[in-house]
Amino acid sequence: MATIMAEAETRQKLLRTVKKEVKQIMEEAVTRKFVHEDSSHIVSFCAAVEACVLHGLKRRAAGFLRSNKVAALFMKVGKSFAPAEELCRKAQELEQLLETKRSQSLQSQDSIRRMPRLPSLTTQGVKNLWIRTALFEKVLDKIVLYLVENCSKYYEKEAVLMDPVDGPILASLLVGPCALEYTKMKTADHFWTDPSADELVQRHRIHGGHCRQDSPTKRPALCIQKRHSSSSMDERPSPSPSAREYVESLHQNSRATLLFGKNNVLVQPRDDMEAIPGYLSLHQTAEIMTLKWTPNQLMNGSVGDLDYERSVYWNYAMTIPLEEIVYLHCHQQVNTGGTVVLVSQDGIQRPPFRFPRGGHLLQFLSCLENGLLPHGQLDPPLWSQRGKGKVFPKLRNRVPQGSGSTDSVSDKEEDEATDYVFRILFPNSQSEFVTPPDLMDQGATMWHPTLRKSSCSSCSQGSFSDGATPKGCNHERTPLKLLCDNMKYQIISRAFYGWLAYCRHLSTVRTHLSALVNHTIVAPDVPCDAYKGLTPDVWQTFLHDCTAYKEQELLRLVYFGGVDHKLRKEVWPFLLGHYQFQMSEAERKEVDEQVRVCYEQTMREWLSCEEIVRQREKEQHAAALAKCSTGASIDISSQKMIHHDSTISNESQSSHSSERQSLAHLQSDSSNSTQQELLDLYTLNLHRIEKDVQRCDRNYWYFTPANLEKLRNIMCSYIWRHLDIGYVQGMCDLLAPLLVILDDEAIAFSCFTELMKRMNQNFPHGGVMDTHFANMRSLIQILDSELFELMHQNGDYTHFYFCYRWFLLDFKRELVYDDVFAVWETIWAAKYVSSSHFVLFIALALVEIYRDIILENNMDFTDIIKFFNEMAEHHNITQILTLARDLVGKVQMLIENK
Numbered sequence: 085m086a087t088i089m090a091e092a093e094t095r096q097k098l099l100r101t102v103k104k105e106v107k108q109i110m111e112e113a114v115t116r117k118f119v120h121e122d123s124s125h126i127v128s129f130c131a132a133v134e135a136c137v138l139h140g141l142k143r144r145a146a147g148f149l150r151s152n153k154v155a156a157l158f159m160k161v162g163k164s165f166a167p168a169e170e171l172c173r174k175a176q177e178l179e180q181l182l183e184t185k186r187s188q189s190l191q192s193q194d195s196i197r198r199m200p201r202l203p204s205l206t207t208q209g210v211k212n213l214w215i216r217t218a219l220f221e222k223v224l225d226k227i228v229l230y231l232v233e234n235c236s237k238y239y240e241k242e243a244v245l246m247d248p249v250d251g252p253i254l255a256s257l258l259v260g261p262c263a264l265e266y267t268k269m270k271t272a273d274h275f276w277t278d279p280s281a282d283e284l285v286q287r288h289r290i291h292g293g294h295c296r297q298d299s300p301t302k303r304p305a306l307c308i309q310k311r312h313s314s315s316s317m318d319e320r321p322s323p324s325p326s327a328r329e330y331v332e333s334l335h336q337n338s339r340a341t342l343l344f345g346k347n348n349v350l351v352q353p354r355d356d357m358e359a360i361p362g363y364l365s366l367h368q369t370a371e372i373m374t375l376k377w378t379p380n381q382l383m384n385g386s387v388g389d390l391d392y393e394r395s396v397y398w399n400y401a402m403t404i405p406l407e408e409i410v411y412l413h414c415h416q417q418v419n420t421g422g423t424v425v426l427v428s429q430d431g432i433q434r435p436p437f438r439f440p441r442g443g444h445l446l447q448f449l450s451c452l453e454n455g456l457l458p459h460g461q462l463d464p465p466l467w468s469q470r471g472k473g474k475v476f477p478k479l480r481n482r483v484p485q486g487s488g489s490t491d492s493v494s495d496k497e498e499d500e501a502t503d504y505v506f507r508i509l510f511p512n513s514q515s516e517f518v519t520p521p522d523l524m525d526q527g528a529t530m531w532h533p534t535l536r537k538s539s540c541s542s543c544s545q546g547s548f549s550d551g552a553t554p555k556g557c558n559h560e561r562t563p564l565k566l567l568c569d570n571m572k573y574q575i576i577s578r579a580f581y582g583w584l585a586y587c588r589h590l591s592t593v594r595t596h597l598s599a600l601v602n603h604t605i606v607a608p609d610v611p612c613d614a615y616k617g618l619t620p621d622v623w624q625t626f627l628h629d630c631t632a633y634k635e636q637e638l639l640r641l642v643y644f645g646g647v648d649h650k651l652r653k654e655v656w657p658f659l660l661g662h663y664q665f666q667m668s669e670a671e672r673k674e675v676d677e678q679v680r681v682c683y684e685q686t687m688r689e690w691l692s693c694e695e696i697v698r699q700r701e702k703e704q705h706a707a708a709l710a711k712c713s714t715g716a717s718i719d720i721s722s723q724k725m726i727h728h729d730s731t732i733s734n735e736s737q738s739s740h741s742s743e744r745q746s747l748a749h750l751q752s753d754s755s756n757s758t759q760q761e762l763l764d765l766y767t768l769n770l771h772r773i774e775k776d777v778q779r780c781d782r783n784y785w786y787f788t789p790a791n792l793e794k795l796r797n798i799m800c801s802y803i804w805r806h807l808d809i810g811y812v813q814g815m816c817d818l819l820a821p822l823l824v825i826l827d828d829e830a831i832a833f834s835c836f837t838e839l840m841k842r843m844n845q846n847f848p849h850g851g852v853m854d855t856h857f858a859n860m861r862s863l864i865q866i867l868d869s870e871l872f873e874l875m876h877q878n879g880d881y882t883h884f885y886f887c888y889r890w891f892l893l894d895f896k897r898e899l900v901y902d903d904v905f906a907v908w909e910t911i912w913a914a915k916y917v918s919s920s921h922f923v924l925f926i927a928l929a930l931v932e933i934y935r936d937i938i939l940e941n942n943m944d945f946t947d948i949i950k951f952f953n954e955m956a957e958h959h960n961i962t963q964i965l966t967l968a969r970d971l972v973g974k975v976q977m978l979i980e981n982k
Contacts, residue, residue: 105129130212140243225258281954340367344451350438373406431571450474617645635665642913690804881945903961929968
């Protein structure tokens, strides 16, 4: 008997593994729109399927001398099954190519490059080559189905494929993966995709010490998007993958278009340094254009692998969003390539970019102008000249006022040194940079270039021709003054609107968030340190003398430090309202007795109803069998048998309690429509409960068949008393932790009833979920506007639907059981200490813990759902609860305006 059970458990374990891997592959296909052949999910899937195929395989079918049992099996199947025969041919060709690859490993790179591409050269890929090939050729499901239909020929009796239920299920599971399209191209879509949640967290921990980019002179934020499994990180030759991936991102990729790229562009990062060469690139995404400059030492990796990540040159790299730039000062000197200085909206100048000779400055401006269109433009625009393409605009020579002369177009040679000032204009926001209208005409000449005269500080020295005097700058003092006045206007405007936004935020806090927290701020260290939690000593002191500690003080200890695990069975009934803190021991026993009587009464009622339901189902089943029978005599005898069974059942019921007799009597009376509706409603809920109970945390040690029966009893008792609400999926998840801690049906029933007074509102019939989403939106908009803006831009998932399961089950499915205990007791105590909506702050803390990962990887709605699904049961709950309490305090301080 034990052997049979062990074999059944082995089959179920193998099947569960395949289900898990199929789910991963289908999820990857949906979220990423494709599945790559080298995906780690494919490797795991093939290994799981191979384990099932080889389970219980007869030695004769596997081949006595063959090391590759799958190959031997498929070749035997191929003798009588055409798809398997074609698969064997292709798999043998691949094996031959692999063998050729090994034998010719020392040949030249050119000859290797001409060889056909192999699906995978990893050890795991070679091991599962036949299964992989069958999957990619879309015949794996057909071959497994053939093996199931002819299982007695190939398998022993304990094999998975011999099982009349598990075998067909396995074949059906393979239909979905075999219907997908798999890519083997190393495209941008393959390299630039989101890694798993676990890998994102690991990368963030590795690079968490680096500061984020606050200014262009700091090291750029490395937005790592290249995907590789966490298991392969140690196999990479470089210890600094993120830095190298940043360098790779400077080139064309799926996320940004490379508009311009030029190496050996000189930049002087500091005054005490010589100019150093670097790579200048202009990138365009759907939203913005970005200018990047990276020192050559980082581009060619000459720093050395060990020091690459910590290189001082990262401090000199620049990333400049073009939306921050207003003016471009272009200075051309004879026999040089020209210099560009960028001036931002706040008047700050970036270090000059010195281009090498060869027309690269004009090419850069041309690419920039093309990239700005159609939403922006350069002012003045570049001119188009037949045969030459884009050229600098023709000059107008300005003469002193009063001379009577008019402006004339200059006929200077192209190599004559000229300075230009270009302005970046966006039609939709042009007014942002415009001074009062009456100044526009006066400043019109501001944009006319002049001969070797510059208002830019970067060229103030040595920019005048020989013999020139400072008076030559008088022509530019007026437009420069207008520029400075314009910048002052911008700074004042921004300061004013910033102050106005702050006032509006405070108003929003008081209007929308004041109801989310208690206005009294409770300190963790007054009157004593509460981070130690509710200890056995404190609790025993309270039980002996209830006046030793006030209720509020006990709740404060629970809120900041939790409850000692050994005390939870005693403390939780107090936290949930089953007991009152001021009750004596005798009063608590009286409450327990009342609850137990009520629970047993409820049990008797629904059990009698369940008997009627079971009897009805038995009769309906027998009637259906009789209806399917052919022949009138058989049908008549079946009806007599049904009538006989019903009579026996009614006689048996008469021996039970009067309540059960009454229910049976009402059920037999077809005229009582109310009782019929009651039975139908209870039958529907009973079936839902039985399904969910069997699936509830089957892998947790507590839920043995006996304890699952307790879970079912409590849930049926609760639903019997709340048939108007009925059972909704998820209620078993809320009851299970209570039963684990309390281990008493009657008390767990009472505590669950108290818990559901709050949690019922989260289910669809309650209507509170939308309020949670709205409150989350307000909280994150005020406390983290940057993250809110990202959510709004990337498909606008500020509806926060990804938090639905969190609020529905109080994070029960996001955490392991020990963490669930800590979170729940903190939520119950927070109602009286800090906030009756503490679940909101836990949800906000969950998002904030991973905010940098979300921002760095530019996650959209699908990404964030996938991320948190993968992170389930992997959170640091101590860190999350600490942050949640801090967020409550932050809102309380904002409301107090401190």
